[in-house]
Amino acid sequence: MTVGVRMTRSSVHKPADRRNKSIVGGKGHTGGYKIEDSDGRHAGGHKIEDSDDKVFYRAEKLDSFSNLGKKGRNLRSDPMKGNTRFERGKENDSDLSHWRMRTADPSKNAGRERRYLVKGRKEWDKNVNVDKKSRSSNVRLFTGKPYTGMRRVVDGDASNYVQSNGGFSRGKERSMKTEASAGKIRFKRRRVDGGLDKKGNGDDAEEEELEKQGVDGKNQISEQKPVSHPTRVLDKTGKMMRVQYKSVKDGSTETIASKKKNRRVIKIDPYDFSNKRLDDGVPKSDVAVGEEIAVNKDIAAQKETMLSMNAQFRAIQPSDEILSFVEDNLLGRRRLIELRNAGYNVKLSAPLDNIPFSMSTDREKMEENVFRNHLDFFAAAKISSSFPPPTLPEIAFAGRSNVGKSSLLNALTRQWGVVRTSDKPGLTQTINFFKLASKLCLVDLPGYGFAYAKEEVKESWEELVKEFVSTRVGLQRVCLLIDTKWGMKARDFELIELMERSKTPYQIVLTKTDMVFPIDVARRAMQIQENLKKRKSIVDPVVMVSSKSGAGIRNLRSVLAKIARFVKP
Numbered sequence: 001m002t003v004g005v006r007m008t009r010s011s012v013h014k015p016a017d018r019r020n021k022s023i024v025g026g027k028g029h030t031g032g033y034k035i036e037d038s039d040g041r042h043a044g045g046h047k048i049e050d051s052d053d054k055v056f057y058r059a060e061k062l063d064s065f066s067n068l069g070k071k072g073r074n075l076r077s078d079p080m081k082g083n084t085r086f087e088r089g090k091e092n093d094s095d096l097s098h099w100r101m102r103t104a105d106p107s108k109n110a111g112r113e114r115r116y117l118v119k120g121r122k123e124w125d126k127n128v129n130v131d132k133k134s135r136s137s138n139v140r141l142f143t144g145k146p147y148t149g150m151r152r153v154v155d156g157d158a159s160n161y162v163q164s165n166g167g168f169s170r171g172k173e174r175s176m177k178t179e180a181s182a183g184k185i186r187f188k189r190r191r192v193d194g195g196l197d198k199k200g201n202g203d204d205a206e207e208e209e210l211e212k213q214g215v216d217g218k219n220q221i222s223e224q225k226p227v228s229h230p231t232r233v234l235d236k237t238g239k240m241m242r243v244q245y246k247s248v249k250d251g252s253t254e255t256i257a258s259k260k261k262n263r264r265v266i267k268i269d270p271y272d273f274s275n276k277r278l279d280d281g282v283p284k285s286d287v288a289v290g291e292e293i294a295v296n297k298d299i300a301a302q303k304e305t306m307l308s309m310n311a312q313f314r315a316i317q318p319s320d321e322i323l324s325f326v327e328d329n330l331l332g333r334r335r336l337i338e339l340r341n342a343g344y345n346v347k348l349s350a351p352l353d354n355i356p357f358s359m360s361t362d363r364e365k366m367e368e369n370v371f372r373n374h375l376d377f378f379a380a381a382k383i384s385s386s387f388p389p390p391t392l393p394e395i396a397f398a399g400r401s402n403v404g405k406s407s408l409l410n411a412l413t414r415q416w417g418v419v420r421t422s423d424k425p426g427l428t429q430t431i432n433f434f435k436l437a438s439k440l441c442l443v444d445l446p447g448y449g450f451a452y453a454k455e456e457v458k459e460s461w462e463e464l465v466k467e468f469v470s471t472r473v474g475l476q477r478v479c480l481l482i483d484t485k486w487g488m489k490a491r492d493f494e495l496i497e498l499m500e501r502s503k504t505p506y507q508i509v510l511t512k513t514d515m516v517f518p519i520d521v522a523r524r525a526m527q528i529q530e531n532l533k534k535r536k537s538i539v540d541p542v543v544m545v546s547s548k549s550g551a552g553i554r555n556l557r558s559v560l561a562k563i564a565r566f567v568k569p
């Protein structure tokens, strides 16, 4: 026999001649269903009015509740599944039926729930007057996830209990729940699981037990035990949430101090070497703990320094000269409309340095001409002995890997592709020599710092670069490229020191200015200018360029072209 109160209740309310009925979805059926008896005769439908039938329908719903939404859909929308039988009683064997809710008045919601069963969504307005609330419940029934929370209402009369597994609305029933009834239900559940079946009449046994517990048959409470509810409250700081327990007694609430969880203390026998945890880590000595604290302090101090460095950078006030230069040359991240208005053809991919010549002064036009010559690659060197003879004035481009050295050579000469570039740091691995007619030699140096290459290889590049910038005869200028976003790093300073010692003239070029805001370009230029103020071999000013937008390139051309004109090899 199936165990469960639901089974007991349904058999109480179901007329004997209506047992073994089944729900049938007919072909072409648009929403409802009819009920047949075992001989296939029509035994009900949505128009049945009498109270027995209501109860019967309610019983039907309770049986098939867990599949109701699915059934409703199948019945409505899948004509291919016509005449599918959904046998009532199948669900009674499921665990769900053991946990269904009981309501005090079986006929109270019968009408509404009958609609749930009988009518499809499209059928609502046709035969039944439905108020808005019920209607929305119905929609939810077919479209939403069914409410599966357990609610129990007890009116004290066990003979009237009917089970339900919750329905969709949270109505009066919930407020009717008392502590006593909660206790009763808890007891009831135990009985359902345990001795109900054995005793045959679960209700009698239950009532006996309830009486023992002090709950009489009319739901009067002879003794109330305070039950505590967890409540979340904000901490004094207003941030943390603590859990407090409120006890409910005689309608008044009283707060109990938050309960601390007792942590399980694991005792480890220090002499028990079979315990793996002891072998896992070396116990920390006082020295080790001290070191750890020191390291943590270091990290905190570093963070503070980083923050203050950022703050310091933001506090830099660029000179008017630098600010106006940034504005005039459209340096920094700009909107396309700004570039277009300034005469740039924004449709060109790179470089955008295509301002018509009429905008340049005569002098600038003349100076730029050297960069109009064809750029020819003529030598590459991995070691100093393979450097070509210094027959031309040379301008070298040095800097960290990926800073944009090769791109700048292309931008200066407008000959994209002659010098190979890559977004992967470490592409240029040899010193590459390029001729601009017989007037100037541009030298592309390998980068230093992070690169996709072995450590020893990177060290050899760095040595080669250092040797080149400090010993090369005919080297007129080193353009030291600095990423505007990141500024100068330790290796840049190292190279500067070297060039200072060897008295090699160098000039700072800020690259990728299109990646930061104009004000930050100006701040970076100002910062570098201030930091390197006392150096002797530096050539002013700090030049700012973007090989991508072409901003500042023309200015750099005019600065470098002087070398070609005035220096004789």
Ligand SMILES: Nc1nc2c(ncn2[C@@H]2O[C@H](COP(=O)(O)OP(=O)(O)OP(=O)(O)O)[C@@H](O)[C@H]2O)c(=O)[nH]1
Binding pocket: 399, 400, 401, 402, 403, 404, 405, 406, 407, 408, 420, 421, 422, 423, 424, 425, 426, 427, 428, 429, 445, 446, 447, 448, 511, 512, 513, 514, 515, 545, 546, 547, 548, 549
């Ligand atoms: N947004 C922006 N990207 C740039 C600029 N200049 C170069 N790049 C990009 O930066 C990446 C590196 O450029 P390269 O010219 O190869 O850099 P490099 O300094 O020669 O690098 P190595 O040869 O590895 O030392 C490429 O993806 C370029 O497209 C610039 O002005 N703006």
Ligand SMILES: [Mg+2]
Binding pocket: 405, 406, 407, 420, 421, 427, 428, 444
């Ligand atoms: Mg390169």
